[in-house]
Amino acid sequence: METPGRGRSDRLNRLVPLLYDDDFELYVQAGPVVVLFTATQSPICQAFEPTFQSMAAEFTGQVRFFMVDVDRAPEVVKSQDVDLAPTVVYYNSLARWCTHGISPKDELRTQVVRLLLGKLKLPDAHDNAV
Numbered sequence: 650m651e652t653p654g655r656g657r658s659d660r661l662n663r664l665v666p667l668l669y670d671d672d673f674e675l676y677v678q679a680g681p682v683v684v685l686f687t688a689t690q691s692p693i694c695q696a697f698e699p700t701f702q703s704m705a706a707e708f709t710g711q712v713r714f715f716m717v718d719v720d721r722a723p724e725v726v727k728s729q730d731v732d733l734a735p736t737v738v739y740y741n742s743l744a745r746w747c748t749h750g751i752s753p754k755d756e757l758r759t760q761v762v763r764l765l766l767g768k769l770k771l772p773d774a775h776d777n778a779v
Contacts, residue, residue, distance in 0.1 A: 682713045687719065694735045
């Protein structure tokens with residue numbers, strides 16, 4: 650499977666490629682996958698991206714990481730019921746799970762490990778099932 654992005658000059662590191670409306674389903678259907686829904690104009694999103702990219706580096710070969718710019722992929726945002734950026738969505742063959750806002754690196758790591766083990770946590774007051 651090719652890496653998405655189609656040669657576009659994006660500000661994002663190639664370690665975490667951008668997905669668009671026309672290729673999102675292709676890349677998330679074969680989990681485990683973690684997707685950061687981000688907004689170019691959001692300082693909070695920009696501040697969180699290095700943490701997300703470091704997790705991608707840490708879990709290379711185990712979990713695939715992607716980003717979706719909410720302004721460039723409106724159909725994906727709608728189909729995934731994302732209404733806030735940043736939002737991290739975890740996908741495996743059985744479930745989708747999301748967290749809103751930024752998470753500390755250790756919490757993000759814990760969620761990725763749970764994704765790998767097939768043990769995503771149950772919803773609480775700060776997180777929402779997708």
